[in-house]
Each structure stands twice: as C-alpha cells, then as structure tokens.
Amino acid sequence: xxxxxxxIDVLDExxxxxxxxxxxxxxxxxxxxxxxxxxxIPELLALAxxxxxxxxGPEVEVEGIVSLKTGGCPEDCHFCSQxxxxxxxxxxxxxxxxxxxxxxxxxRDTGATEFCIVAAVRGPDKRLLSQVRxxxxxxxxxxxxxxxxxxLGMLTQEQVDELVAMGVHRYNHNLETxxxxxxxxxxxxxxxxxxxxxxMIRDAGMEVCCGGIIGMGETLAQRAEFAVQxxxxxxxxxxxxxxxxxxxxxxxNYPVVEGAEALRTVGAFRLALPRTILRFAGGRELTFxxxxxxxxxxxxxxxxxxxxxxxxxxxxxxxxxxMLEELSMPIKALSQTL
Amino acid sequence: xxxxxxxGKEEADGDHAFCRxxxxxIDPPRYCRECARRMVVQVTPDxxxxxxxxxxxxxxxx
Ligand code: SF4
Ligand SMILES: [Zn+2]
Ligand SMILES: [Zn+2]
Numbered sequence: 001x002x003x004x005x006x007x008i009d010v011l012d013e014x015x016x017x018x019x020x021x022x023x024x025x026x027x028x029x030x031x032x033x034x035x036x037x038x039x040x041i042p043e044l045l046a047l048a049x050x051x052x053x054x055x056x057g058p059e060v061e062v063e064g065i066v067s068l069k070t071g072g073c074p075e076d077c078h079f080c081s082q083x084x085x086x087x088x089x090x091x092x093x094x095x096x097x098x099x100x101x102x103x104x105x106x107x108r109d110t111g112a113t114e115f116c117i118v119a120a121v122r123g124p125d126k127r128l129l130s131q132v133r134x135x136x137x138x139x140x141x142x143x144x145x146x147x148x149x150x151x152l153g154m155l156t157q158e159q160v161d162e163l164v165a166m167g168v169h170r171y172n173h174n175l176e177t178x179x180x181x182x183x184x185x186x187x188x189x190x191x192x193x194x195x196x197x198x199x200m201i202r203d204a205g206m207e208v209c210c211g212g213i214i215g216m217g218e219t220l221a222q223r224a225e226f227a228v229q230x231x232x233x234x235x236x237x238x239x240x241x242x243x244x245x246x247x248x249x250x251x252x253n254y255p256v257v258e259g260a261e262a263l264r265t266v267g268a269f270r271l272a273l274p275r276t277i278l279r280f281a282g283g284r285e286l287t288f289x290x291x292x293x294x295x296x297x298x299x300x301x302x303x304x305x306x307x308x309x310x311x312x313x314x315x316x317x318x319x320x321x322x323m324l325e326e327l328s329m330p331i332k333a334l335s336q337t338l
Numbered sequence: 339x340x341x342x343x344x345x346g347k348e349e350a351d352g353d354h355a356f357c358r359x360x361x362x363x364i365d366p367p368r369y370c371r372e373c374a375r376r377m378v379v380q381v382t383p384d385x386x387x388x389x390x391x392x393x394x395x396x397x398x399x400x
Contacts, residue, residue, distance in 0.1 A: 066381075091376050091379065103382045106383045107383050244364065308385070311381055312364045312381070313364050317383070
C-alpha cells in the first residue's frame, strides 16, 4: 500500500530530492519544513548541512560591508533605520575615499574575499557613481585585490553597464520579502521594480546577490513563498537577515525572531536553494547569540558577513574567524573566486 | 546631566536596561551623552565614529 501524500515525511523527500538530485524544495514542501516541530530541528539542520556540503562544498565565503552613504533615503522600507521618512536617530553621513580604502583594507585583513559598498538610496545619481568609481580605483591603488560588490538601489541599464565597466563583480539588491507581503513593507516602490533591476544585473553578467529579512510580520506561508521566489531568480548569493527592530521605524516594537524559528528558516532556505551561497547577514547577533551562530553554520549557511554592518555592529571579526576554525570550515580563498 | 546614547533621554529618567543591552551588543551611540543631540555616526567594518556638532567626535575603542 502506498502512503497518502500527507504522510510522506518532508525530510525524507528532501533527502532524495535535494540531497541526491539537487532539486530545491517546492513552496508546499518549504512550508512543511517551516512547520516542523522543534524536536526535529537538529535533523533538519543536519540534512541542510549535508546538502550544502554536497552542492556547495566545505568553504565559507567571508565578506565585509560598509556604508558609503548612510541615512536620508527617500524610500519607506518599514524595517529600515536609514529611511528619511521615519523619526529614526540615524543621520545622513558620507564616507570619504580614504575611509572607504581603510574599510576595504580592514576587510581584506580578515581573509575576506568580498567587500560590498552600500548606499542608502532609491538608486544612484551621478555623484554617487563617481564616488564609487573613485573609491574602487583608490582601493586598487592601495594594492587591495579583494572582489568588490555594490548595493546602490535600483539601476538603469546605463548604470548597470557603468558598474560592469568599473569591475564590480556582484550586485546586491534584496527582494526583502515575499511578493505578496512586499506592499505591507514598502509603498514607495514595488517588488517588480526590484525584480527588473535584478534581471538587468544578471543579463549584464554580474553575479546576483538577493535576499531579505525574516520577521517582518510575514506568515510562514509567505516565508515559503519568498524562498521559492528567490529560487526562481537563481541568485548566486542569498543574504539572510533577521529583523533588528530599530528605534523610530514602524517595526521598532516587532519581536526579535526566536532562535528555533530562525534555525528552521535557515534549514528551509538551504533546502529550497541547494546551490546558492547562503549568507548569515544582519540580526543574527540578536536572534541567535553565539551558540545559534554555530548551529546555523552547521545547518546550511556557507557565508558570513564579518565585522560591523551598515548602521548596526556585529561581533568582532576575529570571533567569527575563530568560530570557523573551531568548526574546521575553510575560508574561501581569493584564488578560488577568480 | 547625562543622556542615554541609545534613546537620547536623561539617564536619570526611567530604566535604560534595554538601551544598555543594545549598546553592548549591536548599536553604536546615536545621541550625545552631554547634550542629547543626534550625532552623525559612521560605522566601519571594525569600529565607528560619532560626531556631535557641539561636543566633537567619539571613536570606538579598538
Ligand atoms: S531603499 Fe534601502 S536605504 Fe532606502 S529605505 Fe529602503 S532599505 Fe532603507
Ligand atoms: Zn536609553
Ligand atoms: Zn553634544
């Protein structure tokens, strides 16, 4: 007798489908994973870790990021302390070129292979692009060969081409949340506008980095929806953030995502995205603490942001590097990425 | 008078346990302790600088 479909265990299915064949979970399957009881989380994480090792290998990609232009953004992303539309204490600031060069050097010194230059804007203007161009030139003149990524908001085709010409190898632009939930989170632009920028980046040959934030009032079904929408995009990298309820933002009183739920999300996203670089990004310090970070690294994550974020602080880089050493996880070398 | 650099209210006014927790974990100072002005803060991979227009710049300890 064959079992009724609802009796098939989703982790058994995932073992055959994702681990053996490299096919990501469907939306319905991701939802089942997100609904697993707490006592099955270790099993989920072990499987997600196997999937990551099988389809991505043992290396961990280390990245540093810096905010080139902070605050004063005209958009209204409800989670963001850099929106000019909310009474957030974050004030506008520009990092100068020597500061950018120093930040790139600090990042390189950790052994990181990626350095992402970020600006809080709807999209870049001429001044910002010329600052990025001068910045990249100065980083190279400093003898720093780290790979450079950018996150400068929505782009026109011309701007995409300019970034390619500057040697930017990867572009970050997050879809942030499920398409069905996006209008609750942002009203000044649409999910589809973000999608258009992502397509242009892909078509221009840049690597696509696209993730989002967990814990913005989305349902578990919407979390599953988001995972498969990301899979459809086939991004090279997915940064997974957990909401930091920042003062002055509409989400300032939202609860921090609880550790077990976050771990389920990590495992589920890995099973939806077997080949993607899945990066621990902002919020992990609040959500997980030190123990959870290790569990995440052993549960499908294969990349981290070390050091500080854009407006929030992270753990000291050395603490994460020590963690990787303790877990015997090799750091991806620059030679492997070229 | 000193002010809380997370929420900008007087230190003596209310409980700042949550603020202290955030400051010790993931937040740079946002308000000047001496005058409660919002500061211009730049976070970098290994630190931060915070500048009050009246009281000057504070830098994170290495
Ligand atoms: S576009 Fe970026 S910087 Fe601007 S409010 Fe949204 S998330 Fe923040
Ligand atoms: Zn306070
Ligand atoms: Zn002051």
